[in-house]
Amino acid sequence: MFSILLSVGAIMTWNDNWADNASCKGARPDELFVRGAAQNRVKQICGQCPVKTECLAEALDNNMEWGVWGGTTERERRALLRRRPNVTSWRGLLEAAREQHVAAVVTVGGNTQVVAS
Numbered sequence: 231m232f233s234i235l236l237s238v239g240a241i242m243t244w245n246d247n248w249a250d251n252a253s254c255k256g257a258r259p260d261e262l263f264v265r266g267a268a269q270n271r272v273k274q275i276c277g278q279c280p281v282k283t284e285c286l287a288e289a290l291d292n293n294m295e296w297g298v299w300g301g302t303t304e305r306e307r308r309a310l311l312r313r314r315p316n317v318t319s320w321r322g323l324l325e326a327a328r329e330q331h332v333a334a335v336v337t338v339g340g341n342t343q344v345v346a347s
């Protein structure tokens with residue numbers, strides 16, 4: 231139970247220093263800013279990254295045109311931006327969504343593995 235509560239705290243807190251905790255920290259730019267099928271390899275690294283949401287928000291709010299950010303390719307981010315043209319702060323949107331998700335999980339009562347996701 232203790233580890234579950236720690237997970238909730240970690241999920242709820244927006245990490246302003248997200249780059250310091252990135253799973254790709256230390257990788258060379260030419261390993262990350264790749265094209266085509268090589269992007270799938272980078273996306274696998276993102277899959278376990280603890281700051282994936284922060285990274286995605288950074289890319290969307292700053293219109294990062296190249297590379298994989300937050301587990302998305304530039305093409306996927308363009309699709310997101312087209313789908314939600316009225317979003318003025320992706321950070322605000324994603325942070326609120328995460329807080330609501332955690333609140334919903336807490337309401338469930340912590341009796342499932344959902345909390346650790």
Ligand code: SF4
Pocket residue numbers: 249252253254255272275276277279280281282283285286298299300301
């Ligand atoms: S989500 Fe991917 S690109 Fe972003 S910091 Fe994590 S590992 Fe790096």
